[in-house]
Amino acid sequence: MIEQSFMKSLFHGVIADNLIVPYPEPLPAETNNLHIMLDSVRKYFAQNVDAQKIDREALVPDDVLQGIKDLGLFGLLVPNDYGGIGLSATAYARVMQEVSGLEGSLAVTLGAHQSIGMKGILLFGSEELKKKYLPKLATGECVAAFALTEPSAGSDAAAIQTRAELSDDGRYFTLNGSKIWISNGGFADLFTVFARTSPAEHGAKPRITAFVVERGMGVRTGPNEHKLGIRGSSTTEVYFEDVKVPIENVLGEVGRGFKVAMEVLNNGRLGVASGSIGLAKRLIKLSVERARERKAFGRPIGEFGLIKDKIAQMMAGTFALESMTYLTTGLIDSNVADYSVESAICKVYGSETLWKIVNESLQIAAGVGYMQEYSYERHLRDARINLIFEGTNEILRCFIALSGMQGPGRQLVEVARAMREPIKGFGLLSDFAIRKARTALGRERFTRAHPVLNREAVVFEEYTVELAKNVDKALRKFGKDIAEMQYTQKRVADMAIDLFAIASVLSRTTRALEQRGEEGARREIDLTTVFVSAAEKRLADNVAAFEKNDDELRKAIADRAYNDGGYPFDII
Ligand code: MYA
Numbered sequence: 048m049i050e051q052s053f054m055k056s057l058f059h060g061v062i063a064d065n066l067i068v069p070y071p072e073p074l075p076a077e078t079n080n081l082h083i084m085l086d087s088v089r090k091y092f093a094q095n096v097d098a099q100k101i102d103r104e105a106l107v108p109d110d111v112l113q114g115i116k117d118l119g120l121f122g123l124l125v126p127n128d129y130g131g132i133g134l135s136a137t138a139y140a141r142v143m144q145e146v147s148g149l150e151g152s153l154a155v156t157l158g159a160h161q162s163i164g165m166k167g168i169l170l171f172g173s174e175e176l177k178k179k180y181l182p183k184l185a186t187g188e189c190v191a192a193f194a195l196t197e198p199s200a201g202s203d204a205a206a207i208q209t210r211a212e213l214s215d216d217g218r219y220f221t222l223n224g225s226k227i228w229i230s231n232g233g234f235a236d237l238f239t240v241f242a243r244t245s246p247a248e249h250g251a252k253p254r255i256t257a258f259v260v261e262r263g264m265g266v267r268t269g270p271n272e273h274k275l276g277i278r279g280s281s282t283t284e285v286y287f288e289d290v291k292v293p294i295e296n297v298l299g300e301v302g303r304g305f306k307v308a309m310e311v312l313n314n315g316r317l318g319v320a321s322g323s324i325g326l327a328k329r330l331i332k333l334s335v336e337r338a339r340e341r342k343a344f345g346r347p348i349g350e351f352g353l354i355k356d357k358i359a360q361m362m363a364g365t366f367a368l369e370s371m372t373y374l375t376t377g378l379i380d381s382n383v384a385d386y387s388v389e390s391a392i393c394k395v396y397g398s399e400t401l402w403k404i405v406n407e408s409l410q411i412a413a414g415v416g417y418m419q420e421y422s423y424e425r426h427l428r429d430a431r432i433n434l435i436f437e438g439t440n441e442i443l444r445c446f447i448a449l450s451g452m453q454g455p456g457r458q459l460v461e462v463a464r465a466m467r468e469p470i471k472g473f474g475l476l477s478d479f480a481i482r483k484a485r486t487a488l489g490r491e492r493f494t495r496a497h498p499v500l501n502r503e504a505v506v507f508e509e510y511t512v513e514l515a516k517n518v519d520k521a522l523r524k525f526g527k528d529i530a531e532m533q534y535t536q537k538r539v540a541d542m543a544i545d546l547f548a549i550a551s552v553l554s555r556t557t558r559a560l561e562q563r564g565e566e567g568a569r570r571e572i573d574l575t576t577v578f579v580s581a582a583e584k585r586l587a588d589n590v591a592a593f594e595k596n597d598d599e600l601r602k603a604i605a606d607r608a609y610n611d612g613g614y615p616f617d618i619i
Contacts, residue, residue, distance in 0.1 A: 049381070054388040054547055058451040059458070060491055060515030062508065067550055068495035070370075070558040071377025077138045084119075084132075085145050091118055092149040101152050101279035102425050105271070115153060115187070120146070122185025124161045124169060129181035136314075136379040140321035140372060148325030151429035152279030159230035159280070160184070162318035163437075164191025166311045167239040167257055171299040176259060180237060192235035193315075194226040194260075194285050195308055202442040204241075205252050205305055209287060211242035218294055220244070220258065222287040230436075232268045232283030237261055239311070240287070241304050257304035258292050265290040276428030309387070314379075316390045316437050320372040320397035323433060326426060327365045327401050330408040333423070334358060337412050348411070357407045363578040364400040366571075370551035371396065388450050391443045392547045395540075398433035398440060405430045447543050448536035452529065455515070456522050493550070497557040499565055499572060503579040507549045510586045514542045517593050534598040538589045545582040552578055 049066070056063045073081065095114055101107055115121070123139050125131020134142065143162070147154035165184045168176055183189035200206040209224025222242055229238075238260045245254035260266055269284035299307045338349030338358060348354050375389045409416035409423040416423040434440050490512045496504035521535050529535065556575045559568035608614065 049383045050385070052383070052385040052388065053378070053550070054392070054543060055385065055451055055454055057511055057543070057546060058455055058515060058518055060511060062491040062493050062511055064493050064495045064550075064554075066378065066383065067374055067554045068557060069561075070374065070554040071137070071381065073137055073141075074135055074380070077135060081134075081138050081141060084142060087118060088120070088142065088145050088149070091115070092146075096150050096153070098150045098422070099425070101150065102428075105273070105278040107152055107156065107279045111153075112156075112187075115157070119185075120157055121160060121187030121190070123157075124166070125181050125185035129177060129185060131181065131185035135376070136317070137373060137376040140317055140376045143318050144321040144325035144328075146325065147322030148329040150279075151277045151322075151326070151426075154322050154325070155230055155277045155280040155432075158315070158318040158322065159193060160187075160191045160235075163193035163311050163315040164231060164235065164237070164239060166314050167193075167298045167307050168259060170310055170314075171257070171307050172259070173295070175295060176298070180259065184237070189236040190231055190234055191237045191239065192229050192231040192285075193311065194229050194232075194238045194240045196226060196228050197224070198227055202439055204308060205255065207241055207243060207255065209240070209242040211244050211256060211258065211292070213244070213294075214291075219291045220256075220294065220297075222258070222260065222290040222292060224287050226285040228272070228282055228436075229268075229285045230280055230282055232285050233271050233281035235262065235268075238266060238285065239298065240285075241308055242287075244301055244304075252305075254302035255304040255308070256301050257298035257307040259296040259298060260287075260290060260292050264292060274432075276425070276431055278428075312437060313387045313390045316394035316443075317372060317375060317379075319433050319437050320368065320390075320393035321376075323397035323401035323430075324365065324369050324372060326430060327361070327368065327404045330404050330423075330426060331358070331361050331365065334361065334408040334411045337408075337415075354411060357411060359577060360581075361404045361407060363574050363581070364404065366574040367548040367552050367578050368393075368397050368400045370555040371548055374551045374554060388447055388543070389547060391438065391447050391450075392544050394433075394437060395440045395443050395447070396544050396548060398430075401430050402434060444540035445533060445536050448539040449530065451543055452518050452522060452539065455518050456529070459519075459522055493553065495557065496553045497560040499560055500553055500556060500575060503549065503553060503575055506579055506583050506586075507546065507553060510542065510546060510549075510583075510590070513586070513590045514539070514546060517542075517590065520593070534596065534601075535593070538592055542586055542589050545586050549579055549582055 051063055051066060053063050053066045091114060095111055119132050120142070122131030123134045123142055126133040143154060143158060146157060165181070168180055180189065184191055195204055195207070197207050197209065199208060209222060209226065211220040211222050213220055222240065224242060226240070240258045240260045241255055242258065243253040244256040265288065267286045267288070269286070272282040274282060298304070335349070335358065338354050339347055341348045371389075372393050375386055375393055378386050378389065405427045409427055412421065412423050415421050418424070438446070490508045493504040493507050518539060521529060521532070521539070525532050525535070552575045556568060556571040559571040565572070
């Protein structure tokens with residue numbers, strides 16, 4: 048296991064480019080099989096899946112679901128020993144990318160089943176649980192769901208109210224409570240459920256435990272919700288009334304379930320990112336076809352600068368998204384232990400990039416884009432959920448910033464202690480001094496970037512210094528109150544997102560340059576240039592806004608709107 052996290056190091060101003068260069072290659076042993084699998088997925092979807100009908104009828108037909116199971120798509124992540132295909136994180140993401148580009152409801156069904164529904168068993172299950180459930184989950188005979196969210200606990204996942212009480216003989220827990228918006232809820236046979244196993248003591252968070260619960264243990268579910276998009280996926284409420292769950296079905300340790308939920312979501316968020324790549328690529332294809340075919344003023348609209356600009360931005364955004372997503376899955380495959388910040392960044396950047404692309408592709412299609420006969424409006428409706436589920440982008444920005452700042456924050460406390468206790472604290476202080484000295488000698492270097500990318504690498508280095516500097520300043524200024532400073536958190540998170548994106552494209556384009564030389568890698572170089580120059584502007588804006596902003600005014604405006612109950616003005 049590699050303990051260092053690329054992004055968490057970056058918050059200290061340290062560029063651990065050894066972790067991300069060379070850009071990870073797909074495992075050669077897997078690539079052949081992956082090609083075969085992707086071909087059969089494309090063929091199956093072309094022959095059997097009517098995306099428009101699924102959307103209209105809000106239902107995936109049983110025979111289609113069975114066909115997907117027969118293809119092995121329900122067991123992609125289950126190791127061979129338990130009857131699955133046992134793909135790496137990279138190969139799994141690549142298959143999810145393909146499915147998401149073909150039909151969104153099935154992508155969500157598959158993602159809810161294996162990215163999160165059964166992931167807890169894969170990561171934390173005992174050998175008995177794995178043997179008992181994984182073979183059936185791999186074939187799809189048993190479908191899984193992930194039950195965390197509750198009416199009063201969405202973003203604040205630790206606030207769940209569902210309770211689990213241990214029986215007097217210590218053999219089972221009794222679950223009571225309910226969950227909402229559970230994907231696959233209507234037909235799942237197995238639920239990964241999170242419940243409190245201790246009351247909330249004053250000021251302290253309640254202990255949460257994760258359970259594997261079979262529907263047959265007494266789980267009830269509500270009807271399918273009517274949704275804006277991904278309408279063929281099943282989303283329901285889930286109820287537990289005195290549901291008895293044997294102690295063997297606890298995932299991980301009693302009281303450590305919050306960590307189980309978070310680790311599962313660290314994986315799940317990459318499913319959203321890879322799914323976003325799939326749909327983004329499909330939309331670019333549709334937009335390019337439209338730009339070539341549709342004529343205005345006697346020319347194909349693709350010849351106009353404003354259409355070219357949209358296509359170029361779609362291309363650069365997708366390139367950055369693809370680069371960061373497969374860089375992160377590569378980190379997982381090479382046993383990097385902590386990729387929580389990276390995966391949250393991929394989810395936020397992926398969902399927002401796709402949202403821009405779906406909007407721009409609809410704009411290029413114009414009137415046609417707005418009509419139900421064409422797929423643009425369905426893609427737009429399907430894509431919208433990505434900004435919400437698996438952690439809203441707002442809470443994930445807070446997570447990215449606060450999680451990244453934890454290291455530097457701890458260091459400041461340690462330094463304060465070291466000054467108070469010079470003898471005991473000497474070790475801590477010298478460690479801190481070494482790191483400071485490293486950055487004081489000048490900025491840290493991205494030494495492994497190809498020289499052709501020197502300008503872009505310098506942008507990365509300079510803004511890494513700015514990130515570390517502004518994090519340090521914010522921590523000194525706000526101390527613990529940083530937890531309340533969401534405007535600052537957003538700026539920090541946005542810088543982290545852009546820096547991770549730049550690092551990813553630098554790594555990937557460096558590989559292209561090394562493999563194909565400057566002319567051979569021309570496309571990647573140009574995409575990198577365009578992406579980095581746009582990112583540089585955003586970074587500069589964020590840095591300036593740490594000092595000069597109208598945060599307080601905005602808060603005051605919102606407070607007045609709350610008081611007024613909305614917008615109070617009129618022109619009459
Ligand atoms: S599933 C539901 C999704 N729900 C969420 O994502 C909830 C979001 N909220 C949170 O994540 C947490 O509540 C936050 C923490 C982050 C806000 N990795 O005091 P804390 C540790 C590892 O900060 P809180 C769905 O939508 C932390 O270090 N550890 O906690 C599926 C600390 O540890 P320690 C983590 O303030 C839909 C402890 O936890 C992480 O309560 C279907 C407490 O931390 C982490 N990430 O809030 C999807 N975070 O005590 C289908 C925290 O040791 C997808 N910790 O210091 C299919 C895709 C298809 C796409 C199709 C595309 C077209």
